[in-house]
Amino acid sequence: MKSIKPGRGPSAMGALASVIAVIFGIFWTITAASMGAPGFFPLFGVLFIIIGIVQVVYNLKNATGENRYSTFDIVEDGEEPDPLDRRFSAPAEDAPAGADSGSFRFCPYCGAKLGAEFTFCGKCGKKLPDAG
Numbered sequence: 001m002k003s004i005k006p007g008r009g010p011s012a013m014g015a016l017a018s019v020i021a022v023i024f025g026i027f028w029t030i031t032a033a034s035m036g037a038p039g040f041f042p043l044f045g046v047l048f049i050i051i052g053i054v055q056v057v058y059n060l061k062n063a064t065g066e067n068r069y070s071t072f073d074i075v076e077d078g079e080e081p082d083p084l085d086r087r088f089s090a091p092a093e094d095a096p097a098g099a100d101s102g103s104f105r106f107c108p109y110c111g112a113k114l115g116a117e118f119t120f121c122g123k124c125g126k127k128l129p130d131a132g
Contacts, residue, residue, distance in 0.1 A: 005068045015059035022052035 029045030062068045104113055112123035120127055 006062050008063050008068075011059045011062035011068075015056050015063055018052045018055035018059060022049050022056065025049035025052055 025045045025048030027045075028048060029042050032041035032045060058069070105116055105118075106113055107121040107124060107126070107128065109126045110121060110124040112121055114122060114128070118128060
């Protein structure tokens with residue numbers, strides 16, 4: 001399995017666009033508050049600023065970081081881990097009864113979830129590499 005990650009160039013452009021969105025949010029909030037607009041107008045600007053800051057951090061991490069966040073989490077053991085796995089994955093003992101984590105795999109071309117016995121991807125139709 002492989003990890004599909006966003007490119008560094010598009011992530012850098014997303015960070016720049018998010019900085020512009022934060023500047024717009026600041027401008028919007030100050031303008032709406034100075035005109036005496038109803039309370040939800042300045043709050044909209046504050047929401048714009050918060051979302052923009054989160055996007056700046058996320059996109060800069062993907063543009064400059066060594067372990068970038070995955071768009072699709074389809075990595076093999078021993079390869080680059082997804083940083084969110086440490087925070088959100090459940091330990092094996094917490095898995096539901098009867099859950100078999102080895103009964104499926106992912107297509108390295110399109111990311112579709114497949115059974116372990118598949119030879120061709122059911123979504124894109126490409127021949128899958130050997131699971132061994």
